[in-house]
Amino acid sequence: MSTPSPTMPPWPAESDHASGWSLVRAAAAAAEAAAAANRPARYALVAATGLLRELAPEEEGGLLAWEPGTGWRCLLPPQDCRQAVADLYLPLCAAHAARPITVAHLGQSLDGFIATGGGDSYYVTGPANILHLHRLRALCDAVVVGAETVLTDNPRLTARLATGPNPLRVVLDPSRRLPATHHVFSDGAASTVRACLAPNAAFTPGAADLVVAERGGRLDLADLVRQLRARGCSRIFIEGGGVTVSAFLQAGLLDRLQVAIASLLIGEGRPALMLPGREPLAHCVRPAARLFRMGEDILYDCDLAASTAAPAAAAPNGQSLQRLF
Ligand SMILES: NC(=O)c1ccc[n+]([C@@H]2O[C@H](COP(=O)([O-])OP(=O)(O)OC[C@H]3O[C@@H](n4cnc5c(N)ncnc54)[C@H](OP(=O)(O)O)[C@@H]3O)[C@@H](O)[C@H]2O)c1
Incomplete structure (x- = not known):
């Protein structure tokens, strides 16, 4: 050992x-x-x-x-x-009404994928990271996922593995294409809202519509965050998938980004982060990151407010090489 x-x-x-x-x-x-x-x-x-x-x-x-x-x-x-x-x-x-926080998490393979091409993501990361996901849900007032995640995984988005309350479940479903049979709409385990561009007369019993402003034909995520804050959500957790987390990141709406990396090679899967390219490398963003060993995975906990374009001059503790496990 x-x-x-x-x-x-x-x-x-x-x-x-x-x-x-x-x-x-x-x-x-x-x-x-x-x-x-x-x-x-x-x-x-x-x-x-x-x-x-x-x-x-x-x-x-x-x-x-x-x-x-x-x-x-x-x-x-x-x-x-x-x-x-x-x-x-x-x-x-530390988040509170006057200083709210939005955190996103992705569990990805070494080659940068969160699921296979067919959408299988059970499980990219190990049990310690899955418990962490449930703890993030328990700690946050709202958990946000994209329509593809609901369609593919049919998740419950509850905090059942952790001690703590279930968050408000928010599904980005701009055109209301998801059927009401999915767990988040039908299990009654927690409240769910469907973030969409226009309400529909065909009311879904298990989920209220949350009509969000449009921006470039998509949901204006800044408006969504504003509306969730107005409902008292000081801590918002963006759980995935890659399209959704990337959209929040690109819109500058994330305070923290957590990426758990598993020793796994998927190849041609569903991508984790997708951002427009930048040139030169010196202009690319280097978020200040804390590293946690989480079971067999490594979690990068990035403080996006503390990002720089320059590489760190030296490891913070002065050690340039360290075996973790
Ligand atoms: N390993 C992990 O951490 C993790 C976490 C979650 C999910 N997953 C996996 O990831 C896969 C799904 O992820 P994904 O990246 O393909 O899709 P996704 O992010 O779950 O969902 C994308 C969809 O959400 C809606 N959406 C997102 N942002 C929007 C915006 N700004 N405005 C309007 N609509 C928006 C769009 O729905 P419309 O298409 O209706 O416009 C979009 O196509 C599944 O295989 C799931 O198993 C993995």
Whole structure:
């Protein structure tokens, strides 16, 4: 077995995961109040309620700190088993109504595909990444997918593998071509809206129409995001597929982009990101990225607000070569 690295700890055991996840959920629930208070504060977790309690200045310790303008900072020591989970999700937990966040995720092969040409994507990435997807759903107020994903996968888009609520399910179906028999429209597990260009008299019982402005013959995704924010969705998760995530990315609507890379070669499949080309290479975007080992996969968690056109001068920890596992 390889030695755990100081910068990329191995994914913790499931029980450790769970206690870290409780802390993450508490941080997400407390963000609105912490932001409204607009002062630096430290917090402890109250086990009985699962909620955070602000510590008085004279009280020692605390698991998390809130810093106005920045968000959550983890006070756990690096060797604490909850640290990796807190570290991964805290940037999302810091979102609140006045500072919302949109995050997208794709699980792709080494050759850049999210499914075979026929649409088979079960499963590109491993169980740790699938659990992560369910956690993203539980943490976010809305999950958005394209019509092809619903047509091909018939997903439920619930958070059933994680502890937490189901998000509002949003399906991009501009011409309302999807039949109402798909799970998201018929299972009643959570609310669903169908983002379309015009409402149809043929009402779908399980999904309200969300009429979105048109832009170049497509849905204006900025208008969609505005409408979801107006419904109180401070955290929006774009789950796929590649066409949908690429459209949000190209429209400049993503704050974070997560790409999980699996050791898999698909060849001639459904592409992950598709963006217009740029010349020269020096003008291409290099998002600031954190790397997480997630089971057998590697997750790139990119902060798109912190993108540059220049390559990093050196690895942040000064190490240019490191075996992960
Ligand atoms: N590995 C992963 O992370 C992952 C995640 C999700 C899905 N998948 C796989 O990916 C495949 C589907 O992905 P995909 O990239 O082919 O398609 P997709 O993104 O799921 O859906 C694309 C469709 O969504 C609608 N759409 C997206 N953006 C729009 C916009 N701005 N305005 C109007 N409509 C918009 C369009 O519907 P119309 O055609 O009706 O115009 C478009 O054709 C499936 O095989 C699924 O299994 C993989």
